[in-house]
Amino acid sequence: MTTHDDNQPGRARVADSPELLAYYDELAKLDAGALWTVANDIEPWYPQPKSVPVLWRYQELRPLVHKALPLVTADDAGRRVVMLVNPGRTELSAAVGLLYTGLQIMGPGEAMTAHRHQAAALRFVHEGHGAWTIIDGQKLKVGPGDFAITPNGTWHEHGNESADAPVIWQDGLDIPLVNALDAGFYQVHPELHQVPGKVINSSVLSYGTNLLPYGMEKWTRPYSPVFGFPWEPTYQALLNLAKAVEGSPYDGVIMEYTNPLTGGPVMPTMGAHIQLLRPGQATQAHRHTGSVVYTAAKGRGVSVIAGRRFEWQQGDMFCVPSWAWHEHANLDQSEDACLFSFNDFPVMRSLSFYREEAHADNDGHQPVQPGDQ
Ligand code: GTQ
Secondary structure (H helix, E strand, O other): OOOOOOOOOOOOOOOOOHHHHHHHHHHHHOOOOOHHHOHHHHOOOOOOOOOOOOEEOHHHHHHHHHHHHHHOOHHHHOOOEEEOOOOOOHHHOOOEOOEEEEEEEEOOOOEOOOEEEOOOEEEEEEEOOOEEEEEOOEEEEEOOOOEEEEOOOOOEEEEEOOOOOOEEEEEEEOHHHHHHOOOOOEEEOOOOOOOOOOOOOHHHHHHOOOOOOOOOOOOOOOOOOOOEEOHHHHHHHHHHHHHHOOOEOOOEEEEEOEOOOOOOEOOOOOEEEEEEEOOOOEOOOEEEOOOEEEEEEEOEEEEEEOOEEEEEEOOOEEEEOOOOOEEEEEOOOOOOEEEEEEEOHHHHHHOOOOOEEEOOOHHHOOOOOOOOO
């Protein structure tokens, strides 16, 4: 008997009988049920995500994202976004677990109206110059590789001030989580637009260099006072760290985008990382509770997720469901590769649900399913 055998004391193992089936019907009429008919499903031995590993290739999606530009106006769509939908999570519009992601396109000169909602959002810019977002009155300008947050409850509106090219950025939101907890609220801005403060990127200028500004009003909100994390200093930080440390056996040289006042994640429900794989580096497999959406920020590589092999290059996105084994490798022998990712770890940690495990066999690598990509 294996430890995960349901045919043992402590697990439900009641065989159906005509009497029992009649009894279940009687219970159902009263909106009740017998726990032992579902117990093993609702209390699995270990997480059983409905989400499956998926790779979304940027070069395949990009033409379809562009196609949306003339098809719908930003005004009518609210946000012009192509969502990434996990085949196991279609009813929740989730990319993995309780995380949503999508590619938003904004044409030259376009501007959206302002709204706010219970869901928190984050952005990672794929392409285009001239994107801006106003978050609670603070205007931020973002370009390729930049990461920005829109904490829950903050008014926000976006646009693209470029004269000639669209911007495509990736949105990450905790919408499925908020809905799973029946906590969703939404408001359109009464004036449709905010009046931005005069200083662009003021949070980056004030808090963005690991020095605490003196004489500012004490920041007491539950999210980072830095709303934008530009690519260049982020990449430089990775290169610097790579000089100082070997890094993680599972993730290479990895850093978390943090709230500088707490050292914790940028927002209460979603965290984000940037990681660097050295040329030719292959990491070992581990698994943890919590779901992750990855975006290849630089280079090309391969990730094995739950035994399936996914080759990626810059712009591609993929997901790791909770408790799935995963490992990454940089396929280039001379260039580094970088992965941006966001996750629901803050939720897992604050509920004491976070667990992590290293792969013990095969020198730390998973068996790969034959015939996969
Ligand atoms: O930018 O506010 O992709 O509310 C989905 C929902 C983006 C946003 C999305 C949203 C937004």
